[in-house]
Amino acid sequence: MLAPVLMVVGTASSVGKSTLVSALCRIAARRGIRVAPFKAQNMSNNAAVTANGEEIARSIAVQAAAAKLAPSVQMNPILIKPEGQRRSQIIVQGRPWRTLDAIDYWQRKQMLWDIVSSSLDSLRQEYDLVIAEGAGSPVELNLKAHDITNMRVATYAQAQTLLVGDIDVGGIFAAMLGTLMLLEPAERQLIAGLIVNRFRGDPALFTDGIAILEQRSNKPVLGVVPWLPQLGLPEEDAVALERPAQMATTAGLTIGVIQLPAIANFDDFDPLAQEHGVAVRYIKQPHELADCQALILPGTKHTLAARQWLSEQGFDQPIQQFQGPIVGICGGYQLLGQQIDDPQALEGNGGTMGGLGLLPITTVFSAEKQTRQVQATSHLPWAKDCPLTGYEIHLGRSELLADQPALTIEVAGANHADGCMRADGKIWGCYLHGIFANRAFRYAWLGSLGWQAQAGQPASDPFERLADHVEQALKPNLLAKLLNGEQKRAENIAKL
Structure with missing residues (x-):
């Protein structure tokens, strides 16, 4: 029945x-x-x-x-x-x-x-x-x-x-x-x-x-x-980002997330926003970077369109000259690299574009989509050997041009490098969604920005x-x- x-x-x-x-x-x-x-x-x-x-x-x-x-x-x-x-x-x-x-x-x-x-x-x-x-x-x-x-x-x-x-x-x-x-x-x-x-x-x-x-x-x-x-629950879709922002006036650390076209999985950053003393601000204009102590390029469903949008909006030079830490997740990670190729037009009309040039990687899109839950280990200097869990959803494959992986991904008993970082760990990116939901890693990154955890009662079950x-x-x-x-x-x- x-x-x-x-x-x-x-x-x-x-x-x-x-x-x-x-x-x-x-x-x-x-x-x-x-x-x-x-x-x-x-x-x-x-x-x-x-x-x-x-x-x-x-x-x-x-x-x-x-x-x-x-x-x-x-x-x-x-x-x-x-x-x-x-x-x-x-x-x-x-x-x-x-x-x-x-x-x-x-x-x-x-x-x-x-x-x-x-x-x-x-x-x-x-x-x-x-x-x-x-x-x-x-x-x-x-x-x-x-x-x-x-x-x-x-x-x-x-x-x-x-x-x-x-x-x-x-x-x-x-x-x-x-x-x-x-x-x-x-x-x-x-x-x-x-x-x-x-x-x-x-x-x-x-x-x-x-x-x-x-x-x-x-x-x-x-x-x-x-x-x-x-x-404290994730928003269903990007409609939520169009509502007037309710910024915490007491936040001592402001993290800017560039609101890319077709932004994807922006709930990756909810754990950051829920920490006392941290504000996550979604930005659409380059001048807004001046108010941010750290910058994140999030996932996007159309990486080449996002790359063109960044250029058209005048973001290239302000991002490249940004003095604070920069992070790219999934599509945002691809944008930080040297080149993005979509030879099969898997997203829109396809083509080739130069990235922002902040990480030594190139990305090529292929028809096989990677979707899986994974475990990983961080190589970032401020979170060395920190264990991680998360998931991947992406088409592109990124090749490191220098031996600077940010993570090791562990799947079905096999390990492979994922992500890339600058030697000091100030600029980094990876394909791992949900990375900031790992408390030890989140605290380590925020701590590298000068943030300190507040003592208090454990958060209640939302x-x-x-x-x-x-x-x-x-x-x-x-x-x-x-x-x-x-x-x-x-x-x-x-x-x-």
Whole structure:
């Protein structure tokens, strides 16, 4: 018998669906329910790698961790990794499928429905409950006919579905009631309740708002979730970088991260930002380098386009003359080298460009994509022999022109050099995502910049903090019925 599905859809993108799914996964898991997350299709360059070397969206890996599971490709069968405004690499079941323009992908979406439904069925056979997440809005009417992520999933699974709206951006009534109005009658019947998210102030002030929503929608409001700052979980995608920055005024160390086009896996730097006395600032203009004590070039889905952008924006000379430490991760590591070659046009139109010339490496792109979890050892002078764990996601292969590797990667009993460094360790780069999540290494690098760790209590589990916060805001009886997930949706609606 297939397990029930609880679906979370939103009035728009970035209303907090992913975070709420993480919360619900942890709430269910600590009640003894074997629960798994699911998202049919995700668009993000923030990717994670499973133990089998498969790519899935980073947000799904976070949700799996909330459910106390190792991530699997069934949880996110389709991942779209944008390379530019109209072109994306399509990852299907964890492996590169094709690189397509948006309209070409749209015409092929129906081909992928069987993969979506079979992945969902696989999870439903293995777990007691699946909590599925939609994407964007379920009522984009010009796109809805080809939807394989929102209400098609909910209808297929006859899922109890929650509609989430973000009150912090305003327009909560229009967003929620308008979404319900635009759903088809059969889809509207699947909506089991509403969640008002990111409320600032006293939720008691929204009592009238709850009454209005329930009266006009004929749906229960499951709860009003207060704003929760500094949660410490990775952002789903680069949309978060477009929000106004909330800089810590007490930070003694500012690390600049250049916001490259098609920036990828920028959650690599979250562990740095969470340290007391450290601010991570995403910068788009060369003059902003003056406020930074260290500089990072992050990953990017399109290295040659990023190289051209750096030149066009006037970054070349300011980076080359920057007096502080410089780090490159993945695509950023490639940019620090002498030359980048893409002879097969694997990213965009391909071609050859000179790098920034700060490390003695050359990079050539090949069709074989490297995706794997790895262990490593640091050779950097301020973190000599420090053990590391992380993961790789990259196309290019970089050749060292001097014997200056930054790391030794250990995979399946074999060792090989990775990364490159200047002799003093001030400029370095590597392919290892998640490197700053290694506490000893992070402290060593920050210490080389003059930072000192602050004594204090160990950080609390962000999933427990999130689950406590959300559970307290939701109506316990309604939440229990949703998590119990009776098979017959009609019986559930009647009991609500």
